[in-house]
Amino acid sequence: MVPRSWRKIRYxxxxxxxxxxxxxxxxxxxxxxxxxxxxxxxxxxTLFPEEGRVVSYTVVREKEPYIIALxxxxxxxxxxxxxxxxxxxxxxxxxxxxxxxxxGEDGEDGIIHYGTKFVPVD
Amino acid sequence: MIGIVSxxxxxxxxxxxxxxxxxxxxxxxxxIKGGLGVxxxxxxxxxxxxxxxxxxxxxxAVKRAGIDPEEIGAVFxxxxxxxxxxxxxxxxxxxxxxxxxDYYAADLEFACKAGTAGMQICFSMVKAGMIKYGLAIGxxxxxxxxxxxxxxxxAAGGAAxxxxxxxxxxxxxxxxxxxxxxxxxxxxxxPYPSHGGRFxxxxxxFRHVISAARGLMxxxxxxxxxxxxxxxxxxxxxxxVRAARMLGFSDEHIGQGLVVRAIGNAYSGSSLLGLAATLDxxxxxxxxxxxxxxxxxxxxxxxxxxxxxxxEFEREPKVWDKIERKVxxxxxxxxxxxxxxxx
Numbered sequence: 001m002v003p004r005s006w007r008k009i010r011y012x013x014x015x016x017x018x019x020x021x022x023x024x025x026x027x028x029x030x031x032x033x034x035x036x037x038x039x040x041x042x043x044x045x046t047l048f049p050e051e052g053r054v055v056s057y058t059v060v061r062e063k064e065p066y067i068i069a070l071x072x073x074x075x076x077x078x079x080x081x082x083x084x085x086x087x088x089x090x091x092x093x094x095x096x097x098x099x100x101x102x103x104g105e106d107g108e109d110g111i112i113h114y115g116t117k118f119v120p121v122d
Numbered sequence: 123m124i125g126i127v128s129x130x131x132x133x134x135x136x137x138x139x140x141x142x143x144x145x146x147x148x149x150x151x152x153x154i155k156g157g158l159g160v161x162x163x164x165x166x167x168x169x170x171x172x173x174x175x176x177x178x179x180x181x182x183a184v185k186r187a188g189i190d191p192e193e194i195g196a197v198f199x200x201x202x203x204x205x206x207x208x209x210x211x212x213x214x215x216x217x218x219x220x221x222x223x224d225y226y227a228a229d230l231e232f233a234c235k236a237g238t239a240g241m242q243i244c245f246s247m248v249k250a251g252m253i254k255y256g257l258a259i260g261x262x263x264x265x266x267x268x269x270x271x272x273x274x275x276x277a278a279g280g281a282a283x284x285x286x287x288x289x290x291x292x293x294x295x296x297x298x299x300x301x302x303x304x305x306x307x308x309x310x311x312x313p314y315p316s317h318g319g320r321f322x323x324x325x326x327x328f329r330h331v332i333s334a335a336r337g338l339m340x341x342x343x344x345x346x347x348x349x350x351x352x353x354x355x356x357x358x359x360x361x362x363v364r365a366a367r368m369l370g371f372s373d374e375h376i377g378q379g380l381v382v383r384a385i386g387n388a389y390s391g392s393s394l395l396g397l398a399a400t401l402d403x404x405x406x407x408x409x410x411x412x413x414x415x416x417x418x419x420x421x422x423x424x425x426x427x428x429x430x431x432x433x434e435f436e437r438e439p440k441v442w443d444k445i446e447r448k449v450x451x452x453x454x455x456x457x458x459x460x461x462x463x464x465x
Contacts, residue, residue, distance in 0.1 A: 014218060064465055084169060
């Protein structure tokens, strides 16, 4: 678990995705091969905008309910992320911004996983 | 001229009222509020800790500075609630900010004054020419044993300061007063700190805060009248108000930075949130006295002079705006947020 989580730090800690300079598409998580342009693709890493809006969401009711949302960032890229707010607060179209939060931990003696979630814009 | 180039702050949105804590423990809320001067305190979300608070405060500071994060050459995080006992918070913050790999980093711990200790180290490193910018953070999700007097004030929050040349507030001088005074401590593997009760007052807080302030003034020839604002560490609202009076400051000097009434004591973040709230309104050429206090014990005093650069510096949203954005929780939700009960 440690190496797997470590490999994801760069794009989890901040919303770093890939951008294809050939077709202009964004991808998150980042890809190393453009699914549209295939071999002609020219991918570069890029830091995505801080804010976006909720395109759709679902409330996962497992122990404590939490929200998974499809978020369209201001560059048009779509990311799937946990939304940190009350299930009753979330609405399609609401403005959200990135927040650095805990994802979880590997038990009491394991590593703590951190990453980006989204929260409502005040 | 070296000093604060930028600053940012973060206060979790949840609050619990003193009345709610007093209700659970069968105590007199009025008496506690009168004694401490604290009305409510901030509570972190279930997925927030010192690292996440540090990152949020630091991101605001980097954004306001308008600098490339890779120009930051040192990251120091001061806290007494680092998420790991062994494994630095500073590397988590550095990575999340995109500082790169060329930077000095360490976690600091000196009860509530570890954040100002980080500022002194960054100041020295910039002065020595080792780094261009240094990032000093004071952040905590303060621990308190349920039912302990500390529980009414132990809060969460943090502030981040970028130290460098061409500042918005010059660090004119800094001085520390330190002694071995066991007023408050936490032993290894213990979840909650212990304290010496009334002993935390005169021989600990007041002796160190007053000595550091007077030491700074004597060594660098300042008088009380030279300062427009004063910010002291705020374990409660009573102590800083009394310290201010002992040094000849009026309530107007300290009111802007007295965030403790509304959010409690964010330990390493306490005096730094007070400083951030003060810089939010300070005008060029005004001078701020900052005196932190860390149990164990020591105080770091700073004389800060605000420069013209503050006029074009982005100061919104202000600390007091963040204090006003709040959601109240009851004691059971508070316990869940502090991970004292689990599903």
